Amino acid sequence: MTEIFTPAVLITCAGATFGLGYLIINQMALRLMMLIGSGFYLAYYATAADLPLWGAIYTTAAMMVANVIGITALVARRFRLSLPRAHVDIYPHFDVLTPGDFRLVMKHAERLTLTEDTLITEEGAAVSHVYYVVSGTVTVTKRGLTFPLPDGLFVGEVAYLLGRPSVASTHLRAGAEVIRWDLGHLAQTARRNPRFKLAIDAMLSRDLASKVAEAVAQQSAPFAGR
Numbered sequence: 001m002t003e004i005f006t007p008a009v010l011i012t013c014a015g016a017t018f019g020l021g022y023l024i025i026n027q028m029a030l031r032l033m034m035l036i037g038s039g040f041y042l043a044y045y046a047t048a049a050d051l052p053l054w055g056a057i058y059t060t061a062a063m064m065v066a067n068v069i070g071i072t073a074l075v076a077r078r079f080r081l082s083l084p085r086a087h088v089d090i091y092p093h094f095d096v097l098t099p100g101d102f103r104l105v106m107k108h109a110e111r112l113t114l115t116e117d118t119l120i121t122e123e124g125a126a127v128s129h130v131y132y133v134v135s136g137t138v139t140v141t142k143r144g145l146t147f148p149l150p151d152g153l154f155v156g157e158v159a160y161l162l163g164r165p166s167v168a169s170t171h172l173r174a175g176a177e178v179i180r181w182d183l184g185h186l187a188q189t190a191r192r193n194p195r196f197k198l199a200i201d202a203m204l205s206r207d208l209a210s211k212v213a214e215a216v217a218q219q220s221a222p223f224a225g226r
Ligand SMILES: Nc1ncnc2c1ncn2[C@@H]1O[C@@H]2COP(=O)(O)O[C@H]2[C@H]1O
Pocket: 121, 127, 140, 142, 149, 154, 155, 156, 157, 158, 159, 160, 165, 166, 167, 168, 169, 170, 211, 215
């Protein structure tokens, strides 16, 4: 075996595995390649000189441990065990997200039950929060027309996505249960954390798709673009 895996072969395999890993975008595949490559480096450091290069061996082993911790965290995100206990009941509303991403999104949210009838957004005014309505009917007033929206939808997402004032006034009755995100904090966190941004984008695109699916043409002024 040692005749095949000479130090020259080991260092070539280590370099090739790392090089291949750096070409892979998928984080899990990249980490696995690093792990395999590190194994080759370990074997090389152990056999290249008369005595094992302990300093390099310890350092590489420590990096492998860090990598294994990262891989474990990546895998754990996909399991229900990562769901925040206080919000497990509403995960079915957000099953477009992995449990880990749902936890991340909820970390920045506030969940509450409205104690009084509330004006959530006002047509033409700045929006302070993006809401997800867990239960309760939203009443939308837009360009003089009033219509209800069922629960299980976002409100305020247009202002967040387009960075503009609200396109409609929306009301919720007392007793409605909502999750809300401060719009400024949401935008800032999305800018800083790509994973958070992807999770929010995934939730909102599904929400917009279901709104389009339910929408019917209304007689109104022609669409003027933004
Ligand atoms: N036709 C519509 N269908 C569904 N939701 C709407 C409609 N018009 C307005 N809304 C919601 O009302 C919200 C008002 O604030 P935003 O413009 O930020 O985001 C808007 C949407 O969430």
